[in-house]
Amino acid sequence: MPELPEVETIVRGLRRRVLGKKLRRFSISDKKRISKPRLSLPLSFVSVGRRGKYIVCETDKGMRCIVHLRMTGELLFDDQASNNNGKDIGKHERARFHFHDGSILRFVDVRRFGTINWLKNKELLPRLGIEPLSSGFNVAFLMAAFKNSSRAIKLALLDQHLVAGIGNIYADESLWLAKIKPLRKAGSLNKTEAARLVAAIKKILREAIKQGGSTLRDYKRVDGSSGGYQESHTVYGREGEKCFRCGVKIKRIKVGGRSSFFCSKCQK
DNA sequence: CGGTAGACCTGACCGC
DNA sequence: TGCGGTCAGGTCTACC
Numbered sequence: 001m002p003e004l005p006e007v008e009t010i011v012r013g014l015r016r017r018v019l020g021k022k023l024r025r026f027s028i029s030d031k032k033r034i035s036k037p038r039l040s041l042p043l044s045f046v047s048v049g050r051r052g053k054y055i056v057c058e059t060d061k062g063m064r065c066i067v068h069l070r071m072t073g074e075l076l077f078d079d080q081a082s083n084n085n086g087k088d089i090g091k092h093e094r095a096r097f098h099f100h101d102g103s104i105l106r107f108v109d110v111r112r113f114g115t116i117n118w119l120k121n122k123e124l125l126p127r128l129g130i131e132p133l134s135s136g137f138n139v140a141f142l143m144a145a146f147k148n149s150s151r152a153i154k155l156a157l158l159d160q161h162l163v164a165g166i167g168n169i170y171a172d173e174s175l176w177l178a179k180i181k182p183l184r185k186a187g188s189l190n191k192t193e194a195a196r197l198v199a200a201i202k203k204i205l206r207e208a209i210k211q212g213g214s215t216l217r218d219y220k221r222v223d224g225s226s227g228g229y230q231e232s233h234t235v236y237g238r239e240g241e242k243c244f245r246c247g248v249k250i251k252r253i254k255v256g257g258r259s260s261f262f263c264s265k266c267q268k
Numbered sequence: 269c270g271g272t273a274g275a276c277c278t279g280a281c282c283g284c
Numbered sequence: 285t286g287c288g289g290t291c292a293g294g295t296c297t298a299c300c
Contacts (some may be wrong), residue, residue: 003294032276053293069293071292071295110278111292113278158294219293236293257272259291
């Protein structure tokens with residue numbers, strides 16, 4: 001489900017709600033892909049951050065809690081008063097963080113691909129590429145990273161070891177804005193195109209964060225509300241509809257097995 | 269190493 | 285109403 005903007009939105013929501021709170025219990029109801037920790041409780045979350053699509057919560061007890069939502073994971077915060085009006089989230093709840101003030105944070109995950117790992121501080125996160133919103137992600141970086149690469153540009157953008165956080169939606173949206181076909185060989189971009197792509201990625205990710213991410217199905221903010229950026233999608237999910245730039249119908253193809261939407265006229 | 273297909277899961281949706 | 289096929293914001297492994 002979530003890509004960088006969705007994960008960033010969740011992280012910002014978590015910061016306001018759980019930072020400094022005392023965790024008194026961590027319970028698991030579906031242990032698949034969730035590590036069974038020996039925690040020294042209570043503990044406090046002293047920071048909540050994001051690396052690529054990972055949520056990283058540091059504690060005051062020398063451990064970090066690393067959450068990856070994969071396709072359908074959600075983190076939903078309930079204070080004592082409201083309970084997110086839980087419909088059927090109980091059915092897919094997989095773990096729960098219980099805080100001293102009675103509030104809880106639920107990990108809900110229909111497809112059960114999501115992961116929660118408690119790591120000692122010295123244990124490393126998976127190796128990840130550059131953050132696309134960092135200053136180091138620039139034309140020089142992209143030209144060097146793509147040099148001699150014969151794979152499709154879209155696949156390069158989805159490679160988390162190269163750039164961390166871009167997924168299927170924002171790859172398509174960025175390529176449309178940069179006027180580059182998803183199947184172009186990554187190594188074939190010239191400097192002008194690389195510059196357009198870098199600018200497009202940053203612009204789209206920033207705007208998507210501003211709108212709280214894209215909700216197509218499962219993704220929700222920690223308060224249960226939906227994101228708004230799906231209203232701004234230019235190509236993703238718009239097969240057969242008119243390109244906002246040139247009016248030609250948006251096409252859908254498979255690239256690396258993933259649905260890819262683009263305009264065959266204005267993306268070169 | 270690159271490229272690809274399949275695996276991991278559940279549910280929604282579509283056509284018959 | 286039911287059945288089968290297809291699809292889904294992600295990533296990992298096996299195999300050519």
